[in-house]
Amino acid sequence: MRKDVEKYIQKKYGSNPEQLWRSYPNYSVFRHSDNRKWFAIVMDVDSDKIGRPGTERVDIIDVKIDDLMLRDILLQQERFYPGYHMNKRNWITIVLDGTVSFEEICRQIDASFEMTASAGQKKKFRQPKEWIIPANPKYYDIVHAFDTEKIIDWKQGAGIIKGDTVFMYVGAPVSAVMYKCKVIETDIPYDYSDKNLTIKALMKIQLQKRYKPDKFTFEVLKNEYGITAIRGPRGITNSLSLALK
Numbered sequence: 001m002r003k004d005v006e007k008y009i010q011k012k013y014g015s016n017p018e019q020l021w022r023s024y025p026n027y028s029v030f031r032h033s034d035n036r037k038w039f040a041i042v043m044d045v046d047s048d049k050i051g052r053p054g055t056e057r058v059d060i061i062d063v064k065i066d067d068l069m070l071r072d073i074l075l076q077q078e079r080f081y082p083g084y085h086m087n088k089r090n091w092i093t094i095v096l097d098g099t100v101s102f103e104e105i106c107r108q109i110d111a112s113f114e115m116t117a118s119a120g121q122k123k124k125f126r127q128p129k130e131w132i133i134p135a136n137p138k139y140y141d142i143v144h145a146f147d148t149e150k151i152i153d154w155k156q157g158a159g160i161i162k163g164d165t166v167f168m169y170v171g172a173p174v175s176a177v178m179y180k181c182k183v184i185e186t187d188i189p190y191d192y193s194d195k196n197l198t199i200k201a202l203m204k205i206q207l208q209k210r211y212k213p214d215k216f217t218f219e220v221l222k223n224e225y226g227i228t229a230i231r232g233p234r235g236i237t238n239s240l241s242l243a244l245k
Helices: 002-013 068-075 102-116 119-125 218-225 238-244
Strands: 028-031 038-046 057-064 080-082 091-095 130-135 151-155 165-170 176-193 198-210
Touching (some): 002 028, 057 102, 068 080, 068 091, 102 119
Antiparallel strands (some): 038 057, 151 198, 165 176, 176 198
16 A cells, blocks of 8 residues: 555655655655645554554554644544654554555545645645636626627636636626636736726636526525625535536
């Protein structure tokens, strides 16, 4: 499993193992290429060094974890231990003997990578998200925007990246979600400003689905999904995501 874990890190994140200690040639550190922060350490240690019976040599991985509640839950499970040779409040050790599934180990590696990553790396590697974004028909004829085109330029919202999904909420007098779109390009330079609107960058969005204006109205969003305001890009709940699909 150690080889599989190291291959996973190298393939997904392009991080190669570094042997930093001459006395410990089997200790491999993985870190970010830009900020140089560690996000995983693969080692082999005696079992009793991590608090389990015996002195047999075992392969382990240390990953960072900032959620103290999740840390406490994991430490109650077999083959999870406080971080070996690391800050035990922020790192956990996982034994690589197959007791913890490869998929679970990869999830913990991904979480450790994200929490130690720079803003640029987080943007590059994060998974696609779904957003509701507002569209004011007073400033743009969004109701008819997709009548002749499947792809349009739109103001880029903070946090939105290529691959994300945006559900366009058209303001009064429509007051409803009308379109589902895929973001196919971002960070297009643009400079516009007036008393109502400032745009610094555009994104290209591609129409995927239309909704009837009486389906996902503001009242439905508020009463059934707890969305009381749509003033800028915002995430959506799992229940609303399922309904929109």
